[in-house]
Amino acid sequence: MSTLDGDLAAGRLENGIAPCLSLFQSTHRRHPENQQDPIRFRNLVKRLEKSLLRQFSKEDIRPLLSSFLALADDRDFWNHTFDGLAVLGATGFFRAYTLQRPVRELAVVADSFHIKPLIRILQSADRYQVLGLNRQEAELFEGNRDALDEVELDERVPRTIAQALGEELTEPHQTVASYGGVGAGRSPMHHGHGGRKEETDIDAERFFRAVDRAILECHSRPSGLPLILAALPEHHHLFHEVSQNRFLIAETIDVHPDALPSLDEFRRRAWNAIEPYYRARLAARVEEFREARAKRLGHDEVSEVAKAAVAGRVARLLIEADREVPGRIDAVTGDIEFGDLEDPRIDDVLDDLGTMVWKRGGEVVVVPAERMPSKTGAAAVYRY
Numbered sequence: 001m002s003t004l005d006g007d008l009a010a011g012r013l014e015n016g017i018a019p020c021l022s023l024f025q026s027t028h029r030r031h032p033e034n035q036q037d038p039i040r041f042r043n044l045v046k047r048l049e050k051s052l053l054r055q056f057s058k059e060d061i062r063p064l065l066s067s068f069l070a071l072a073d074d075r076d077f078w079n080h081t082f083d084g085l086a087v088l089g090a091t092g093f094f095r096a097y098t099l100q101r102p103v104r105e106l107a108v109v110a111d112s113f114h115i116k117p118l119i120r121i122l123q124s125a126d127r128y129q130v131l132g133l134n135r136q137e138a139e140l141f142e143g144n145r146d147a148l149d150e151v152e153l154d155e156r157v158p159r160t161i162a163q164a165l166g167e168e169l170t171e172p173h174q175t176v177a178s179y180g181g182v183g184a185g186r187s188p189m190h191h192g193h194g195g196r197k198e199e200t201d202i203d204a205e206r207f208f209r210a211v212d213r214a215i216l217e218c219h220s221r222p223s224g225l226p227l228i229l230a231a232l233p234e235h236h237h238l239f240h241e242v243s244q245n246r247f248l249i250a251e252t253i254d255v256h257p258d259a260l261p262s263l264d265e266f267r268r269r270a271w272n273a274i275e276p277y278y279r280a281r282l283a284a285r286v287e288e289f290r291e292a293r294a295k296r297l298g299h300d301e302v303s304e305v306a307k308a309a310v311a312g313r314v315a316r317l318l319i320e321a322d323r324e325v326p327g328r329i330d331a332v333t334g335d336i337e338f339g340d341l342e343d344p345r346i347d348d349v350l351d352d353l354g355t356m357v358w359k360r361g362g363e364v365v366v367v368p369a370e371r372m373p374s375k376t377g378a379a380a381v382y383r384y
Contacts, residue, residue: 004086004118005223007095008115008118012093012095013088013118014112016088016112016113017090017091017092018110018111018112019064019109019110020109020110021048021052021064021065021087021089021090021107021108021109022088022107022110022113022114023044023085023106024084024085024086024103024107024117025037025040025041025044025084026083026085026105027078027083027084027098028081029082029083034078034079037078038078040105041071041072041085042072044105044106044107045065045068045072048068051108052064052065052109054342054343064091065089067089068089071087071096077096080098082098082100082147083099083100083146084100084101085098086099086118088113100142100144100146100149101144101147102146104117104322108347108348110346110347111328112347112352112355114347116319116350119351119355119358119364120319120321123364123365123366124321125281125282125365125367126274127142127143127144127223128143128225128226128227128228128274129151129219129220129225129226129227129228130142130148130227130229130230130270131211131215131228132231132257132258133211133229133235133239134231134235135200135203135204137160138153138157138211138215139153140153141257141266141270142225143270145278147267148267149263153218153219154218156214156218157211157214157215157218158207158210161203161204164206164207168206169203170199170200204235204238205238208238208239208242208243209242212239212242212243212244215227215245216244216247220245220247224247226247226248226274226277227247227248228249228251228252228270228274229252230253230255230256230257230266230269230270236252236254249273249274249277251274251277253266253273282371285318285365286371286373286379288316288381289318289374289380290373292382297381298379298381298382300373300374300380302350302376302378303334305317305378305380306336306349306353308334309329309334309356309357309360310330310331310332312383313383314360314362314380314381314383315383316357316364316365317353317354317357317362317363317364317381318365318366318367318372318373318380319350319353319354319364319365319366319367319377319378320366320368320369320372320378322369323377324341324351325338325349325350325377326338326339326349327339327346327349328346328349329352329353329356336349350377350378
């Protein structure tokens with residue numbers, strides 16, 4: 001399985017050879033609900049086939065669909081899905097991404113991949129990470145308002161204090177001094193050298209520093225996600241004191257994950273911690289757009305935003321979640337040709353706008369419909 005963050009960062013989703021096939025569906029984590037998932041997947045593949053046959057022969061499309069059909073038969077894959085699935089395919093390219101949130105069913109054939117649902121997941125304001133920490137080990141989780149799952153730590157992140165400190169880890173050490181000797185009928189007297197508590201406190205601080213540096217470098221900085229600390233109350237002060245991670249927020253979870261009865265309870269506590277941050281960030285983005293529009297440095301008409309995006313003028317773009325505007329954008333002029341998604345040449349204008357802005361270094365934030373500051377599906381803040 002490929003990593004979505006890694007493929008996007010490396011530009012692997014930008015240069016697909018047309019026709020590009022994009023399939024999205026919601027999935028289920030558990031039996032028996034997940035039994036219907038591969039059946040629905042096959043139905044979506046048939047929709048891709050139908051769209052392709054409008055322009056190509058059966059012989060031409062067979063190689064494009066072969067990986068999709070092989071995935072439909074992979075029982076192990078369907079037994080380990082999350083809440084959603086994205087599958088992208090083109091000549092010489094095939095990726096399947098399991099997603100932490102449900103997505104609307106969609107099967108699109110176009111000149112480029114349909115990545116707006118993926119942008120929503122990666123750019124949505126409700127994403128966060130949680131660092132589970134105690135004196136002995138560290139673990140990382142990633143989630144949103146709907147789901148929370150443990151993620152595999154980068155190999156550079158120490159998972160335990162032993163990995164972090166190695167031979168420098170303080171070992172329990174005592175010497176036995178026998179005054180008069182055991183043979184003389186005396187019990188041996190045990191003497192600990194050095195302040196054991198002081199040494200273990202120093203070890204904990206060094207472990208926390210090592211974890212903090214590695215999490216920042218390998219997870220926080222690449223993802224840009226806010227980080228919540230989940231630990232016993234006595235560990236919060238020390239970690240916040242030594243941390244250099246600017247993504248670490250003040251809100252905390254005052255319990256280690258292992259002490260909670262379920263992952264869902266952990267998700268509930270994490271969302272309670274992050275929700276005020278999430279609402280504040282969205283409110284700030286909306287207010288920024290309104291101020292920019294008042295100064296004629298922002299717009300919500302899709303046709304105007306498209307011209308600005310092509311020119312590289314969009315610094316930040318808000319896109320309404322689950323909204324589609326069928327059409328294609330002229331990459332030179334920004335003019336929009338509206339059409340029908342069933343046409344292989346037509347994609348979603350909002351998706352293309354997000355891709356354009358993202359490629360040119362702008363920020364794209366996919367926003368729930370009830371929090372959008374416009375009725376068009378787009379709201380842009382210009383650089384100039």
